[in-house]
Amino acid sequence: MAGEGDIKLLGMVVSPFVVRVRMALHRKGVSYEYVEQDLFNKSELLLRSNPVNKKVPVLIHGGKPICESLVIVQYADEVWSGKGASIFPADPHERAVARFWAAYVDDKLFPAYIGIMKAATEEARAEKAKEALVVLANLEEAFAQCSKGKPFFAGDSVGYLDLAVGCNLFWLEAIRKMFGVTFFDVGKTPLLAAWAERFAGTEMAREVVPDADTAVVFAKKLQARFGSNTSAK
Amino acid sequence: MAGEDELKLLGTWASPWVSRVKLALHLKGLSYEYVEQDLDNKSDLLLTSNPVHKKVPVLIHNGKPICESVVILEYIDEAYGTTGPSLLPTDPYERAIARFWVDYIDQKLVIPWKVAFTADGEEEKTEGIKQMLAVVQTLEGALKECSKGKPFFGGDSVGYVDIALGGLLAFLQGTEELCGTKPFDIANTPLLLAWVERFTALDAAKVALPDVTKLVEFAKTKRLRI
Numbered sequence: 001m002a003g004e005g006d007i008k009l010l011g012m013v014v015s016p017f018v019v020r021v022r023m024a025l026h027r028k029g030v031s032y033e034y035v036e037q038d039l040f041n042k043s044e045l046l047l048r049s050n051p052v053n054k055k056v057p058v059l060i061h062g063g064k065p066i067c068e069s070l071v072i073v074q075y076a077d078e079v080w081s082g083k084g085a086s087i088f089p090a091d092p093h094e095r096a097v098a099r100f101w102a103a104y105v106d107d108k109l110f111p112a113y114i115g116i117m118k119a120a121t122e123e124a125r126a127e128k129a130k131e132a133l134v135v136l137a138n139l140e141e142a143f144a145q146c147s148k149g150k151p152f153f154a155g156d157s158v159g160y161l162d163l164a165v166g167c168n169l170f171w172l173e174a175i176r177k178m179f180g181v182t183f184f185d186v187g188k189t190p191l192l193a194a195w196a197e198r199f200a201g202t203e204m205a206r207e208v209v210p211d212a213d214t215a216v217v218f219a220k221k222l223q224a225r226f227g228s229n230t231s232a233k
Numbered sequence: 234m235a236g237e238d239e240l241k242l243l244g245t246w247a248s249p250w251v252s253r254v255k256l257a258l259h260l261k262g263l264s265y266e267y268v269e270q271d272l273d274n275k276s277d278l279l280l281t282s283n284p285v286h287k288k289v290p291v292l293i294h295n296g297k298p299i300c301e302s303v304v305i306l307e308y309i310d311e312a313y314g315t316t317g318p319s320l321l322p323t324d325p326y327e328r329a330i331a332r333f334w335v336d337y338i339d340q341k342l343v344i345p346w347k348v349a350f351t352a353d354g355e356e357e358k359t360e361g362i363k364q365m366l367a368v369v370q371t372l373e374g375a376l377k378e379c380s381k382g383k384p385f386f387g388g389d390s391v392g393y394v395d396i397a398l399g400g401l402l403a404f405l406q407g408t409e410e411l412c413g414t415k416p417f418d419i420a421n422t423p424l425l426l427a428w429v430e431r432f433t434a435l436d437a438a439k440v441a442l443p444d445v446t447k448l449v450e451f452a453k454t455k456r457l458r459i
Contacts, residue, residue, distance in 0.1 A: 078325040092311040
């Protein structure tokens with residue numbers, strides 16, 4: 001066992017990128033010490049472990065830090081390849097497709113929904129909501145292609161792309177509560193809507209994903225402090 | 234070999250992202266058909282192979298498309314695991330470090346470079362240059378860390394980070410003319426300066442990178458959107 005006793009995760013409760021890593025560690029059946037960070041008052045440990053970006057999540061394994069959520073997820077799957085469930089498929093082309101869509105989610109979905117939250121005008125908000133819906137329409141296509149009729153992007157059980165998309169769901173729910181945006185319209189994105197429910201119902205999600213209300217409270221705190229950079233990857 | 238193994242690369246001659254893929258294919262010793270694309274008049278093949286982004290590079294392997302340069306690099310390394318040298322290290326921690334730096338290059342270097350190149354206002358341009366140079370300084374540190382005194386980010390041989398940065402080399406070499414500042418200099422980035430010389434001397438670089446003069450001319454006339 002690769003030094004399993006010495007695993008620490010620096011995180012922040014409502015960061016979807018931290019949630020993503022927690023999901024991955026859950027899939028691998030790995031136990032770790034979780035250390036909540038105050039991003040407005042960054043700890044020595046965080047600054048030392050991620051001097052380049054100064055963000056969470058940071059996984060510290062045997063004293064060595066790994067940064068960037070998708071890098072951490074891949075690391076976990078490789079270093080604990082014999083443990084728990086495989087996060088990545090075996091086939092190189094399927095792996096490439098999963099990586100492509102995960103990058104797409106981070107490039108396009110996250111900025112769109114954060115944009116909805118940060119928008120200063122109704123107009124700007126509507127623009128961002130429109131962008132988010134375009135992304136979700138593409139993800140509906142992706143789901144059809146990748147799942148091939150099975151319950152998850154990865155097939156019978158959750159995999160890399162499920163984690164990459166799924167970690168954002170509680171924020172989408174928070175934004176729906178705050179601004180009334182419907183992200184999962186059973187008429188427009190039926191596969192994704194069904195997947196989102198299924199995903200939220202997994203044991204992994206129930207254990208690791210915070211309540212949407214926690215994100216709402218956080219968002220409201222941020223709005224009071226408008227202009228602070230909260231994008232934690 | 235089970236039948237024909239067919240590789241096709243859709244690209245444009247100036248694109249640094251396409252150069253990355255050419256570098257990887259060359260380093261692996263893989264033959265492929267290169268198809269130059271006209272991005273002002275996109276081909277059916279490009280549009281069906283990359284419907285989401287409609288961009289190059291696209292690698293088509295036995296009819297199956299792979300998009301996004303970084304995704305393609307990892308694909309090449311995995312699909313051709315036993316052909317030629319490995320592009321990524323074998324150790325999981327070293328792989329994570331390599332992936333981190335490639336992500337850093339893509340997230341942090343390109344945007345300020347573009348600002349430095351395209352900004353109309355002096356203040357904006359200066360800010361772009363400042364940010365770009367700060368990123369380059371961080372990469373100098375990364376090279377020191379990753380190479381551990383050896384010639385490349387990948388150590389003795391070219392690796393994933395070398396290819397990711399190397400693909401941008403023609404643009405980096407044209408930076409003085411395009412942005413008004415040298416990205417590398419002997420005082421601040423001696424390791425990177427030496428790395429540039431070493432990298433451009435590689436056969437793969439000669440094949441994969443566009444001619445700097447031609448690129449600079451092209452960029453100037455088109456105010457290139459990379």
